[in-house]
Amino acid sequence: MGQEPADYDVRSRRKASDVTAKVAVAEVQRVVVRNLRWSFIKMDGDNDYGVDAQVEVGDASGRLLALQIKGGRSYFDRPAAEGWWYYASATHVRYWTNYSLPVVLVMHHPDSDLCYWQLISQRNLVQTSNGGGKLLVPRANLLDETAKEALAAIADGGxxxxxxxxxxxxxxxxxxxxxxxxxxxxxxxxxxxxxxxxxxxxxxxxxxxxxxxxxxxxxxxxxxxxxxxxxxxxxxxxxxxxxxxxxxxxxxxxxxxxxxxxxxxxxxxxxxxxxxxxxxxxx
Structure with missing residues (x-):
């Protein structure tokens, strides 16, 4: 049998990562539509720097939230007493905090299928030595119907x-x-x-x-x-x-x-x- 190309393993890992990301987006969509009963609008393209989806809070309310969705065990590798730290580069921080809508980070754990959220804001970010920031995603911030009022309030702002x-x-x-x-x-x-x-x-x-x-x-x-x-x-x-x-x-x-x-x-x-x-x- 012929030997696999040198880049086979890289492509295989990339494919697995893409599947994990798609599963995370699909699970968040399911929770938003079923538990929160809000509209979920998936964004197209590579959204590493952008956002993965927009959510309309309420029924034809015009109040929107942007979601940056991350999926995989690696995002839960930096535990804190109250949850997990998510690290972002300076470029990401600038993009999300200057976005026209409030941006909420959602992390999906593939083993439990549970999703956790946190608002990406200057108030919640802790600056890191490389100019980026870290964000505490609380374990208490489960994305389910108990988050409905808090997320609606974020869409209202201030x-x-x-x-x-x-x-x-x-x-x-x-x-x-x-x-x-x-x-x-x-x-x-x-x-x-x-x-x-x-x-x-x-x-x-x-x-x-x-x-x-x-x-x-x-x-x-x-x-x-x-x-x-x-x-x-x-x-x-x-x-x-x-x-x-x-x-x-x-x-x-x-x-x-x-x-x-x-x-x-x-x-x-x-x-x-x-x-x-x-x-x-x-x-």
Missing amino acids: KRSDERLIKTRRRQLNLRQKLLMRYGTRCAVTGISPVELLEAAHIAPSERRIEHGVDDSALLRADIHRLFDAGLMAVDPETWRVVLAPKLHANPAYADLAGAPFAEGPSPEAIRRHFNEVTTFWD
């Missing part, structure tokens, strides 16, 4: 963005406290957990109400919450037991949760709505 983000966090903390009073330190799926790991999870998105009540929410361990919001886990409304997306069945960390009982308390209507919505996308 002081209003900060005020709405503060109000959103206060409401989330108040809801969490109410859930802790009702259920104690128990995750609805895994049972007793350290209180620091428990979060208030919205069972199904509320399209018309800003507030979520205790009856359409549950107390979930942080990682279970991420899977729930990402549409990888649901509760069968007939049996009230956990069902998993096919891709989790072979995952040793979560496969055993299939069939686990879900704590009683949340509204059956909310459970059914979430189940019907997410299982539609399962293979």
Whole structure:
């Protein structure tokens, strides 16, 4: 057999990188359209310096966000206490901070299929020695319906963005406290957990109400919450037991949760709505 050309490995790696990038864009599009219910406009061409997509916030609102989407394990190789550092060159920083729309960085992890976001702004960037910048992408900034209000506020811009983000966090903390009073330190799926790991999870998105009540929410361990919001886990409304997306069945960390009982308390209507919505996308 003939020997492969010297540049074969380079071309092979480039092809794999292109596939990873396309998967990341497709996953972000799925979340934006399904969870946020916003319009997603993919940009054409090589967007390493540009943006990968624009998102219209709301229904024909004219309020736009630009997304720079990155996918792959390498983007999660620089962990911080609250998330991960993303490093950008001076050229990238200038382009994104001078862009006509607010630019949001979204990082997609190929193993979990979860996406995390952060606004690219001078306020959030930390200057590096080479003149570029580094951006902290918080683990708490999961791209799902819980990010809807914060991203809408960014599209509105300015002081209003900060005020709405503060109000959103206060409401989330108040809801969490109410859930802790009702259920104690128990995750609805895994049972007793350290209180620091428990979060208030919205069972199904509320399209018309800003507030979520205790009856359409549950107390979930942080990682279970991420899977729930990402549409990888649901509760069968007939049996009230956990069902998993096919891709989790072979995952040793979560496969055993299939069939686990879900704590009683949340509204059956909310459970059914979430189940019907997410299982539609399962293979």
